[in-house]
Amino acid sequence: MGGTLDFLSSLLGGGHRYNKRKQFQTVELRVRMDCEGCELKVRNALSTMKGVRSVDISRKQYKVTVTGYVEPHKVVKRVKSTGKKAEIWPYVPYNVVARPYAAQTYDKKAPAGYVRNVEAIRVSSQVVKPEDELAALFSDDNPNACSIM
Structure with a gap:
């Protein structure tokens, strides 16, 4: 209104x-x-x-x-x-990230208790189309199997 x-x-x-x-x-x-x-x-x-x-x-x-x-x-x-x-x-608390000590997330310059937010960096650098997300859920090798999160 x-x-x-x-x-x-x-x-x-x-x-x-x-x-x-x-x-x-x-x-x-x-x-x-x-x-x-x-x-x-x-x-x-x-x-x-x-x-x-x-x-x-x-x-x-x-x-x-x-x-x-x-x-x-x-x-x-x-x-x-x-x-x-x-x-x-660019940092998030380390307990929020699935793998906080992976090569891309761990940063020596980060404050104590924080790691680099890799998901935000990955999403901002790539353009993800909704149809690409749906296509990635299904396997070409086994058409009867799917992974829905």
Whole structure:
């Protein structure tokens, strides 16, 4: 119903552009910070962003957590404008991963208790079509067997 009202109000107001609302979300980043000055620079850059409700920084883990009505790519862009290298937080707790000490998941740079999130990396680098997922469930060698998870 709200989308209909927004559309009608934009038509009556003369605007031809549909304004999409941002969702409240938490964005976690990995940012290398060595001193209080670096932390202050990143905190000031993020806290002045429109839609940001809170900024939490853990310098020891190189982790920055931003909550608010923001888009992740814009948060990364704002941190990079300070001269710091930033990426979306690539780690998950090790008890969530099936094989935490496999070659791709284990990372010496990860904070204690965390490993690299290989599933997210694998999904983001490959385009998976729904029909490919269904085709992979069945075996060509034995057409009577299937594996449904």
